[in-house]
Amino acid sequence: MNRTTLHVILYAGFIILLLAGGVTAQDSLNVTMMSRIYAHWLSTEDVAVSGDYAYVASTGLRVIDISDPAHPVEVGYCLTPGFCYDVVVSGEYAYVANNYDGLRIIDVTNPSNPVETGFCDTPGRAHGVDVQGDYAYVSDYNWGMRIIDVSDPANPVEVGHFEHENLEDDVVVSGDYAYLAAWGTGLRIVDISDPTDPMQVGICDTPGWALGVALQGRFAYIADGDNGLRVIDVMDPTNPFEVGSYVFSTSSINAYDVAVSGNHAYVVTGGSGYTWYDGLRVIDISNPSNPDAVGYCQTPNNALGVFISGEHAYVATQCWGLRIINIADPEEPVEISYCHDNGYIYDIAVSGDIACVTDEPAGLRIVDVADPTSPVEMGIYDTPGDSREVAVQDHYAYIAEGNAGMRVVNFFDPANPIEVGSCGAIGDVESVDVSGDYAYTLSQGLYVIDVSDPTNPIRTGYYEGNWYYETDIAVSGDFAYLSVCDGGLQIIDISQPSNPSYIGSCNAGWLRGVAVDGDYAYVTDQDGLIVIDVSDPSAPFQTGFCDLVSCTFKVTVSGSYAYVSAEYGGLRIVDISNPYAPSEEGYYDTPGGALGVTVSGDYIITASNNNLGIYQFSPPNLNITLTPIDPPVQIPANGGSFDFNITLSNGASIPQTFDVWTIVTMPDSTLYGPVLGPINLTLPDTTSIERIRTQNVPGGARSGTYTYMGHVGVYPDGIWDSDCFTFEKLETGDGVPIANWSNSGEPFEMWFTETQEATPSEFGIKSIHPNPFNPTTNIVFSLPVAGLVTLDLFDIAGSRVGVDLASTRIYPPGTHNILFDGSNLPSGIYFARLTAGDYTQTQKLVLLK
Known part of the structure; x- marks a missing residue:
């Protein structure tokens, strides 16, 4: 069961999983993923156990063989488009609450090859899930509980929902009732005897934040944030009431989830403020009116999810993977093993067929990208610091290593990269570039380092800026271009390496990345890509701006395009042929947050925190x-x-x-x-x-x-x-x-009828694009045979909106496209329902004006 962390999540990654291909479809425009490599865990949110396997909700669904709990082994992985917050296993399927991407249903018949078979998008953020019979119950954060018919796992359909004014984070179902952990309003009990019309019948407020819920007998147990464990009598669902509680002695400890077995409740906790770790707490509930802590096992970071199976507790921790704790003696719980990897893909630079990848804190990874469809790791060098940015020249990689300064690694032999030189830092080295005989780093100012002999780099010049924080550097000719969070674009004359000097600046926002090509600098900020004319370095000025969907990070330029890593907005591609009117022409919603980006020939390579992705852009023709x-x-x-x-x-x-x-x-x-x-x-x-x-x-x-x-x-x-x-x-x-x-x-309804596509094999809504939309979108559906088709639109309350999206008539077999214009509707969530004979399918649309 899941809970939402009340503090900033610190991302880190774990194990080396070399995975190329096998990618879940992502939202994209004119960009295709060719392959990916690595699949670091990052944060782990929840875990479920079935038989000899643990199923971990993380960056995708991970399957761990726990037949020997002392030696768990990851055997399978299924990438999901969003971050997994909760997982439950029923029969041959794992049901995953996938945040903004709704409910994902994954076939785990073969644990070594879990495959997504179906999904149902939800209007909110899917944070919790439970399954009973033919229905999945999804706690959808700010959109209440959604009830989804999963009798056909390939085509799950929402059939009912319960909404209220507060957030929901977890759900457990028993009999005719769903029990919801509803943040600031405690426990809500909903009658689900009619799944199409769920109704709240009881509520019991709790003093904290209800984040997790478990049931046993007549009692519900609530993980209540900083108010510990609450025990609620639910014998009468219409009149639940608290009978006991256990509050931790330290107010900075939050209860995130709870599982119950026998006379004990197992509560996983995490810290807040300066307490960034806690663990598993065992509470004796033999007397529900007076629960008492009897055991404790510390975990290396916040513990977020827990599942009890036999004599073991399986605990999902924020940045330290799955921990397995022996609870044979509840008063002396002991961790016996763990399963996680350790990595955070930060940046990428390419020389020929070799990609140099910084993987904090693992170091420098050397990857052969000669075949973009099948990248292969050749070697790795464990650097002494936290590897961040990297620049390459000849067969040397120059790495910004934080407090460890700049390190120089020779990768002439890709299988055996080796450090040959270093230059210590004053402060924290975040960024590096190299040009000719000099490397340039940012660390409380600009450092110029002579690397004519890479085995003996020597600091030769320094420029102390009057800004707070530099984020990136690009060198072109006699000038270094610095993106500065609080100082815009700073241009430094480096024609005299021993005496770099300020020459000009352009206050263009809170900048993060910079690239230079010809007379223009391209910088990223919180909102998009900014183009700056630097033909006169002493008087740079902004010429254009392209608004992008997310806070942007780094940028590289090749030809008439700028390639922007936009963290959780993925890869964005901007046409810069007109510097006064840059425009977005492609994107890919990358798995993981896109941090570093580079171009190698016809391919774009992104460092996306938990993976390295290779993409191909097809300019619109x-x-x-x-x-x-x-x-x-x-x-x-x-x-x-x-x-x-x-x-x-x-x-x-x-x-x-x-x-x-x-x-x-x-x-x-x-x-x-x-x-x-x-x-x-x-x-x-x-x-x-x-x-x-x-x-x-x-x-x-x-x-x-x-x-x-x-x-x-x-x-x-x-x-x-x-x-x-x-x-x-x-x-x-x-x-x-x-x-x-x-x-x-002539209407723009049937754009696809003139294509010579093969006859589809099944009924269904194939896609709705764009989605979200404003004010028009295309609804594409397929028919294997001619039939009478009705396509209706409903609002979030279930009321039919306006007239049919398409006139009810006989459609021929094939793929059809209906243009829907929402100009006369308010922003909100809508549902398109396709009816063809006995077949019905519903899909969500989001109108954002």
Whole structure:
């Protein structure tokens, strides 16, 4: 059972798992994952045990062979798109609460090869899960409890929900009732005898934060944060009441989860403030009205989840994996083994076919990336500090090692990398770059280090800045470009290495990463990518900005694209061909948080804390053609309309998702619109389609020459292709009076009907994209045979919204696309329901305005 940590999670990673391929599909645009290597644990949230295996909720689901509890061995791993918070095993399946990615159902028939078979997205953040019969019960954080029919594990469907004003973190089901740990409101009891209509029947408030719940007999046991263990009599579900409690003597100890076996409750705890570890506490509950602590086993970090099986407690710890504790004597619990790895993939630099990867605190890993689909670790060097950034030149890696300064590692023999030199630091070395005979590091200022002899690096120059914290450095020619959290972009003249000097700066925000190409510097901040003109280093100025979805981290530039690591926003790719209007053209929601990024040939490599990922970007190959049907187009004075043909072509070998829109350039060169769209579409590979549209021109429009222009790309600034034609608004002439710039014509509903796809093998909603959306999205569904289809939309309360998304009619076999426009609806959660004969499927949509 799960609980939410009340303090900042400190990430670290563990074991070396070399895993390439076998990747769960992630949200992406124009980017494909080729492979990945490593799968560090990072934080471990919960554990369930079934037979000889423990199933650990972490960065994915990990399967541990515990047939010999003294020697646990990880035997299987299933990557999930989100972070796992809770897991329960029932029969041949593991059910995982996957935070923002809802409920994931994983087939564990073969423990060495667990495979996701189905999922059901939820509107909130799935934090807890329990299963009874054909239903899974998901505590969805701020969206209450969701009840999901899992009778068909490949197609789970939500059938009911219970919502209230507080957060939910854990759920246990017994008989006709679900027992919810509901943060600040304690224990809530919900009648689930009718899964489609769950109803709250009882509540018992607790003084702390109810984070975990367990049942035994007539009592519920609540892990209540800093108020310890609460014992609640639930014999009468409509009138639960507290009968006893045990509060820890130290207020900085929080109870996160609880399991009960016999006369003992096993409570896992963690610290807050300066207490960053605790452990397993054993509490005697033979007298429920007077529980008393009898045993304790410390863990190396916060203990977050617990499962009891036989004489062992299996404890999930925040940054130290799975701990196995012998509880044969509850008064003397003793840890007998553990299973975890140790790593945090931080940065990446490439030389030829060799990638140098910093893995804090493991050191430097040398990876052969000659085959992007199958990277192979060649060697590793354990550095003395915490490896952070890395730069390479020839066959040397220069590593920023925190308090251990800068280390130089020779990887000429990839199987046997060896340190050949070092340069101590004053402070904490976070960033490094190398150019020619010099390396440049940041540590309370800029250090210039002579590395003409890599075995004897010598500090030759220093520039002390008047800023608080530097984050990254890029060297180009005679200048070093520093991204400074509180000082923007700082440009330092390094033409005299022994005497670096300030030359210019641009206060561009709270910066994190920097790359330089030609006359421009590209820096990242909390919101996106900033482009700065540095053609005159003494007077740099911002030219453009591209808003990205997440707090960005590092950036590298290759050709006309900037590649940005955006931590938990993944990999973002920005077209910088126009420095005044950079636009995003691709992304991949990487597993793990993308920290470091580099480009090697046709591939992008990311250091994503728990893995190293290799990706390929396929620039959009889309064309738009606008052709007036009866040229020349002339509009009379009181208004009129013209017909035109719009043709869209995808020349790429993969489907392309994009926006299409049209705008009007007025006679005075001002822009008006969009008058059509933006409409978000997905066009299959090597496909062209065309539609005939009608554009109205109002009588109030001034006379003169207009340009009608169509764009495809990412609205409004990401323009991948354009086409246009002109029309004339006359000073005279009669016509049908027109009041506005409305656009109509052949609908954009059935974009996919012209493709030559193979007939699908099953019914179903294939995708909803984009999702979240504003205001339009595409609902793609498949039919193996012709049939009567209804596609409806419901709001979060279950009320049908407006008219059918698509008219109820017979659809031919194939893949079909419906464009849904939510312009007239408020932001919120909606559900699309597809009905085809006896088949029904529901999927969530999120409208964000």
